[in-house]
Amino acid sequence: MSDEINIQELPIEELFELMQEDLYDGLADEVLEEVNEALARGLQPFEVLTQGLVAGMDIVGKDFRDGTLFVPEVLMAASSMKSGMTVLRPLLIETGAPKMGTAVIGTVKGDIHDIGQNLVSMMWEGAGFEVTNIGINNSVEDYMAAIEAHNPEILGLSALLTTTMPYMKTVIDALNEAGIRERLTVLVGGAPLSDAFAEEIGADAYCRDAAVAVDTAKKFMQIRNEAA
Amino acid sequence: MVRERRHSRRGRPSPTRQVEAITQPLHQIPVYELLDASALDKIHQVSMEILSEVGILFMDDPESLAILREHGVRVEGELAFFTPTQIEHYVTMAPSEFTQLARNPARSLVIGGKHMCFAPVYGPPFVADRERGRRLGTLQDFRDFVKLAYLSPYIHHSGGVIVEPTDLPTPTRHLDMLYSHIKYSDKPFMGSVMSAGNAADSVKMVEIMFGSEAIRQQPALISLINISSPRRLDDRMLSALKVYARARQAVIITPFILSGAMGPAAIAGTLAQQNAEALAGIAFAQMIEPGTPVVYGSFQTNVDLQSGSPVFGSPESQLALYVSAQLARRYHLPFRSGGMFASAKIPDVQAGYESIMTMLPAVLARVNFVLHAAGWLDGGLTAGFEKFVLDCEVLGAFHTLLRGIDMSENGFAMESIRSVPPGGHHLGTPHTLRNFRTAFYRSELFDYQPSEAWEADGAHDAYERAHERLQQLLASYEAPPLDPALDTELQAFVSRRKAEISG
Numbered sequence: 001m002s003d004e005i006n007i008q009e010l011p012i013e014e015l016f017e018l019m020q021e022d023l024y025d026g027l028a029d030e031v032l033e034e035v036n037e038a039l040a041r042g043l044q045p046f047e048v049l050t051q052g053l054v055a056g057m058d059i060v061g062k063d064f065r066d067g068t069l070f071v072p073e074v075l076m077a078a079s080s081m082k083s084g085m086t087v088l089r090p091l092l093i094e095t096g097a098p099k100m101g102t103a104v105i106g107t108v109k110g111d112i113h114d115i116g117q118n119l120v121s122m123m124w125e126g127a128g129f130e131v132t133n134i135g136i137n138n139s140v141e142d143y144m145a146a147i148e149a150h151n152p153e154i155l156g157l158s159a160l161l162t163t164t165m166p167y168m169k170t171v172i173d174a175l176n177e178a179g180i181r182e183r184l185t186v187l188v189g190g191a192p193l194s195d196a197f198a199e200e201i202g203a204d205a206y207c208r209d210a211a212v213a214v215d216t217a218k219k220f221m222q223i224r225n226e227a228a
Numbered sequence: 229m230v231r232e233r234r235h236s237r238r239g240r241p242s243p244t245r246q247v248e249a250i251t252q253p254l255h256q257i258p259v260y261e262l263l264d265a266s267a268l269d270k271i272h273q274v275s276m277e278i279l280s281e282v283g284i285l286f287m288d289d290p291e292s293l294a295i296l297r298e299h300g301v302r303v304e305g306e307l308a309f310f311t312p313t314q315i316e317h318y319v320t321m322a323p324s325e326f327t328q329l330a331r332n333p334a335r336s337l338v339i340g341g342k343h344m345c346f347a348p349v350y351g352p353p354f355v356a357d358r359e360r361g362r363r364l365g366t367l368q369d370f371r372d373f374v375k376l377a378y379l380s381p382y383i384h385h386s387g388g389v390i391v392e393p394t395d396l397p398t399p400t401r402h403l404d405m406l407y408s409h410i411k412y413s414d415k416p417f418m419g420s421v422m423s424a425g426n427a428a429d430s431v432k433m434v435e436i437m438f439g440s441e442a443i444r445q446q447p448a449l450i451s452l453i454n455i456s457s458p459r460r461l462d463d464r465m466l467s468a469l470k471v472y473a474r475a476r477q478a479v480i481i482t483p484f485i486l487s488g489a490m491g492p493a494a495i496a497g498t499l500a501q502q503n504a505e506a507l508a509g510i511a512f513a514q515m516i517e518p519g520t521p522v523v524y525g526s527f528q529t530n531v532d533l534q535s536g537s538p539v540f541g542s543p544e545s546q547l548a549l550y551v552s553a554q555l556a557r558r559y560h561l562p563f564r565s566g567g568m569f570a571s572a573k574i575p576d577v578q579a580g581y582e583s584i585m586t587m588l589p590a591v592l593a594r595v596n597f598v599l600h601a602a603g604w605l606d607g608g609l610t611a612g613f614e615k616f617v618l619d620c621e622v623l624g625a626f627h628t629l630l631r632g633i634d635m636s637e638n639g640f641a642m643e644s645i646r647s648v649p650p651g652g653h654h655l656g657t658p659h660t661l662r663n664f665r666t667a668f669y670r671s672e673l674f675d676y677q678p679s680e681a682w683e684a685d686g687a688h689d690a691y692e693r694a695h696e697r698l699q700q701l702l703a704s705y706e707a708p709p710l711d712p713a714l715d716t717e718l719q720a721f722v723s724r725r726k727a728e729i730s731g
Contacts, residue, residue, distance in 0.1 A: 006230045021236035026661075030231075059238065072664045073237075075656035115653045136651070195680070208678040 007037050019084075020056035024063075026076025028083040035084040045088050046097035049128055053084050054100070057126040065211050071119070074210075078122040085125065100128035101221045104146045105156030106138040108167040113160035116189060119210040120156060127214045129154070140174040147180065153224060154217050157203070159190040169201035176202070185220040189213060251334075252384050255342045256632040259557075260592040262550035268558060271496060271551065275503035276312045278459075283307035284508040287456075288463035292470070292512070299515045310508060318511035324560040325596075326521040328478060329438055329448040332414035332708065337384055339450065339478065339523060339596055340562030344630065346601035346623050347385035348377045349567070349611050350418070350452065353392045356574070356605060357613040358695040365391035365611065367401075371408050373603065375705045376616055376698075378413035382623035383602055388418030388452060390603070391611040399729050402426045403722045406433050410718060414708040419451035419477060423464060427451070427471035429725055434477075436717055443477065447521050450478040452599070454527075455505045457483045457490040461512075469509070473516040480564045480597065481509035482525025486538050487548075489531045495544050499551050502526060510561065523597055524556035525564040538607050540569035541585030549586065553593035566590025567600025568619045571607050575615040575691050579605060583619065591626050614694035617701065621671045628669040638663070673697055 007015060015038060022030040031053075038048045060077045063069045069077075092099075103124055107114050114136045121133040134146045147155065155175075157168045168188055175181040181202075188203045198206035204220060207213035263271070285306050286292045293303050299318075302309040325340025337345050355369045356362040373390040377383045386409045393401050402420035409417035410433070419430035434448035442448075453469045456462050461469075472479050483505040485491040491498035510522045529545035531538055539545075549565050556563035569586045572579035583604070590598050600608070601623060603616035633639065644659035654660050660667075673693050675682055682688075688696075 003233055004230050005233050021238055024238045025236055063238075070664050071655050072660050076661065079656065112651060114651070115655070118653065119655070208680045 007034060012038070012041065012043070016052050016055070019052040020059060023053060023056035023077050023080050023084075024060055026073060026080050028080040031080045031084045032087065035087050039087070039091070044097070045091040045095055049088055049092065049097070049100075053081050053088075053126075054128045057081055057123075057128075060126070061123070061211050061214055075119070075122060078126040081126045082122075089130075099130065101154060101217060102130045102132075102150060102152040103154035103156060103217065104132045104134060104143070104150055104152040105158065106134035106143065106146070107136045107158045107160075108164050108171060109137055109139050110167060111159045111161055111164040112136045113190075114158065116160070116191075116210070117156065117158035120158070120189060120207070120213045123210040123214045124217060127218060129217065140171055143171055144174070144178065147184070152184070153221065154185045154187060156213070157186065157188045159188075160192070162192050165190070165192060165197065168203065172202045185217075185224070187213065187216055187220075252337055253344050253627045253630045255344055255594045255630055257592075257630060259553075259594045260550055260589075261554060262547065263554060268551070268554055271499050271503060271555065272558065274496075274500035275507065276315070278500060278504035279310040279315060279508060280312065281309070282459065282504075283309045284505060285460040286466060286512075287460055289466045292461075292463075292466045295515055296512065308508065310511060315507050315511050318514040319507055319559050319561070321514040321518045322510060322522045322561055323519065325562055326478060327446045328416045328450050329434075329443065329446050330414060330416040331410065331437055331710075335384070335415045336446075337416055339521070341596070342594070343596060344591070344594065344598065345384040345596070346382060346598045347418075348373060348383060348387035348390045348616070349600045349603035349608070350388050350390065351392070352604075352606070352609055352611040353394060354606065354610040355391050355613065356610045357698065358574075358691060362573070362606075362610055364394045366395040367393040367404055367408070369393070369611070370405060371412055372613070372702060373611060373616065374408050374412040376613075376620075376701060377602070378415060378708070379701050379705060380602070380620040380623075382620050382627060384415060385597075386413040386415040386417040387599070388420070397730070400726045403429060403725055406430055407718060407722050410437065411710060411715070412707055414710075416448070416450070419449035419468075419472065421451050421453060421465065421468040424467035424471050425729075427468040431471065431475045431477060433718060433721065436721060437714065443475070447476060447478040450480060450521075450523070450597070452525075453479045453481050453509060455481065455483040455509055457485045457505060458501060459505060461509060469513060470516055473513045473520045476517055476520055478521040478523065479513060480523040480525040480599075481506050481513065482527050482564065485528045487528065487530040487544065488533050489536075491528070493530075493533065495548055498528060499548055499555070502528060502548075502552065503555050507559070510559075522561065523564045524552075524559065524561040526552035527565070528552065529569070538571070540571050540607065541582035543585075546585060546589045549589045549595075550593045553595060557594075562596040564595065564597040564599060565593070566595045566598045568602060568604050568615075568622070569600060569608075570605055570615075573606050573610070575605070575612055575618050575694065579612075579615060580618075584622065587622065587626070591629065613698050614691055617694045617697050618673060618690060621673045625669050625671065 019034040064074050105117050121131045124131045132150045159165050186203045187205050187207050188198050189207045193206050195206050205216050207216050296308050297303050328337050330336045354362050355365045369391050370393045377386050420426035434443050438448050451472050453465050483502045487498045491501050506524050513520050513522050528548045553563050568583035570579040570582040602619035603611045605612040605615050641659045644654050644657040647657055648654055
């Protein structure tokens with residue numbers, strides 16, 4: 001085996017494999033180079049997304065859950081994914097490729113703790129979702145405006161404080177009143193939450209961490225796609 | 229498009245701590261001084277009063293009494309009375325620190341000064357694990373503990389009688405224990421103190437390993453000479469002490485005091501008695517062989533005066549531990565105490581609380597040689613396998629505590645602070661990416677998962693997790709290489725001595 005590789009000479013399977021490895025190791029520039037190489041060979045953007053980047057992030061997610069990877073490593077992988085997406089996203093839209101899903105996420109009114117939801121955003125993006133992170137301290141009106149603007153399938157509500165948790169129910173009640181609750185999958189997250197709380201306030205699911213948030217969002221997208 | 233081929237981190241083994249990776253810890257934090265100088269001096273003065281007026285018994289050993297007399301000590305019957313001048317004269321001869329040789333030179337240990345070292349439990353007749361419960365210890369159990377101690381990067385010493393191998397004949401089992409320490413570990417170990425003969429066998433085995441001259445320069449054995457408190461050294465301990473001192477092997481002189489029974493029902497008085505006993509033993513060792521490495525030892529707690537049982541982790545024993553360490557420092561001697569003591573029978577909540585109640589003071593007081601640092605259960609009657617594995621996790625945390633705070637540029641991480649906006653996070657900054665694996669101590673056995681994930685994994689408690697780890701550790705064990713010629717010579721010695729002893 002030589003000590004050098006020329007990615008232009010790699011068979012396509014090996015190129016994807018390399019893309020996944022470089023994503024795993026958080027090498028943004030290399031991932032970008034490999035995405036460009038795959039596109040130059042005439043591969044469909046959707047193929048590059050699913051067989052290269054998303055497949056790579058699946059491994060990252062799995063190793064994170066198994067305790068092999070640490071949070072900073074997952075972040076690096078997700079940000080490499082993001083750099084590949086800067087090239088892929090416009091092409092995906094152009095080619096009318098199927099979407100992995102669209103999500104809006106934000107912390108509820110009174111809550112400024114957004115580190116957790118920022119991780120979820122990164123991980124969702126890593127899984128190929130289009131994510132709009134509307135930041136902290138969001139009122140019902142803020143959520144409504146974001147839903148109007150981005151038409152997401154998934155709405156993520158985040159809270160760290162027990163005192164702001166009830167506002168999640170206020171948001172869901174407002175969705176019901178506006179008659180748009182049924183077309184959204186509402187996922188809630190935050191340290192003091194539980195499955196029981198999610199059920200009680202009428203959310204679709206509680207996600208205990210960023211890895212679970214990815215799995216749950218994918219699962220609901222699959223259900224939606226099968227129903228469609 | 230041409231670049232160097234690199235190896236992905238993917239598929240690398242998960243980062244477990246290697247035996248080689250961690251060395252003997254240095255105490256780099258302030259030492260906790262419980263008493264001020266005048267209070268400490270008061271304890272010293274009272275102990276001098278005990279030594280000169282009340283006396284220490286040297287029991288059933290005329291030779292020891294003769295040695296004492298030759299060195300000017302007043303002896304009445306078997307009671308020896310030391311003057312403060314005599315004590316000071318002889319105690320000053322002992323080195324303030326020394327190195328104990330290991331057959332792997334990288335594992336030799338400095339005993340004393342700012343150095344700490346952790347050794348396994350010593351002496352239990354029983355062992356216990358989650359699957360088989362409590363039972364009498366065997367040679368197999370002994371070897372398994374030697375392997376566990378070898379595998380833990382946080383145990384620096386192989387110890388002595390980690391568990392009593394009760395399946396072997398008493399007169400020769402010391403040979404099997406010593407050989408097991410040498411064969412299954414390359415860390416330093418302790419000599420047998422059951423008799424002068426056992427001590428001589430121990431010395432002979434390290435002479436085979438290191439050569440008789442080398443071990444006179446630096447000891448290859450450290451052995452536990454207990455004082456049978458109150459105020460009594462017996463012939464068994466005295467005869468072992470004489471053998472070791474003459475061979476310039478290190479001894480730990482440890483008064484064994486359960487206050488209320490073997491010492492007064494008072495802490496200051498217990499400390500004065502302990503100090504008198506330890507100094508008498510240390511002075512005696514220096515009379516035999518000036519410069520013999522000795523360690524000032526303390527094994528002190530109290531009895532429960534309601535039931536008569538020993539209590540471990542008592543607040544009074546913590547107070548006494550801090551002061552004992554101060555006393556040892558006052559005489560410029562290495563200090564032995566502490567351990568993960570518990571009365572609990574299994575590694576449950578009680579065991580955890582009790583153990584940390586003594587171990588934290590041992591760390592803050594700067595105990596140089598921490599015997600019983602892993603595996604102790606049941607008031608010392610049982611060596612617990614899972615307890616051993618769990619204790620090692622906590623010892624790992626103490627290694628980090630002992631290092632104190634990194635005040636370097638990397639320790640301040642200003643680049644990270646500058647780069648993160650208000651309310652942002654440091655999880656992905658270049659500084660975090662450079663440091664995340666080593667920034668914080670991570671127990672491999674304690675559970676940090678979200679509740680739901682813990683339940684999904686089977687809701688295992690620490691005892692169960694430790695049991696699983698125990699199986700993995702023993703399955704993964706590989707013996708450190710031992711020179712075949714040396715091995716043969718040691719085995720020949722053991723066989724010959726067994727034949728001689730069994731007659």
